[in-house]
Amino acid sequence: MILRELFAGNARFEGLRTELGASDNVLATRLARMTEAGLAERIPYGGTVRPRVEYRLTDAGHDALPVLHALAHWGAKHTAAPERARPMAITCTGCGRPTRSADWCTTCDRPLTTERTAWTRPGTGGPPIRLASVVRPASPGTHVQPKETNP
Ligand SMILES: [Zn+2]
Numbered sequence: 511m512i513l514r515e516l517f518a519g520n521a522r523f524e525g526l527r528t529e530l531g532a533s534d535n536v537l538a539t540r541l542a543r544m545t546e547a548g549l550a551e552r553i554p555y556g557g558t559v560r561p562r563v564e565y566r567l568t569d570a571g572h573d574a575l576p577v578l579h580a581l582a583h584w585g586a587k588h589t590a591a592p593e594r595a596r597p598m599a600i601t602c603t604g605c606g607r608p609t610r611s612a613d614w615c616t617t618c619d620r621p622l623t624t625e626r627t628a629w630t631r632p633g634t635g636g637p638p639i640r641l642a643s644v645v646r647p648a649s650p651g652t653h654v655q656p657k658e659t660n661p
Pocket residue numbers: 602603604605606607615616617618619620
């Protein structure tokens with residue numbers, strides 16, 4: 511559930527606690543385990559007077575996207591979870607169709623990357639959360655070149 515929230519851009523402790531309904535101790539312990547396991551990293555913000563942290567997925571965390579999709583599909587099929595714990599609805603942004611695959615859009619036959627996937631929170635009917643808006647860390651040694659534009 512924490513991974514899901516980080517993919518959805520819910521990166522701060524208070525926001526995670528509110529959305530997940532977790533106690534401070536449980537949430538802090540699980541976030542610490544996730545950072546130790548290399549799935550998320552702590553990013554300071556808010557200056558030096560009252561420094562705070564938010565959590566960001568690492569490359570390893572981003573690579574868990576198909577795992578979350580598989581769990582969401584399984585949960586939708588086999589569980590009757592309370593509304594807040596129901597899986598996100600998964601949509602391919604390439605064709606706008608819902609998908610039942612973990613890693614591939616069977617409608618437009620393309621991979622479901624963070625750039626091509628949107629989620630909708632259960633029971634809300636939207637708006638869709640674009641996963642591409644979640645910052646993906648640059649791999650060490652890589653440099654992102656600005657996209658060339660035609661004059
Ligand atoms: Zn598609």
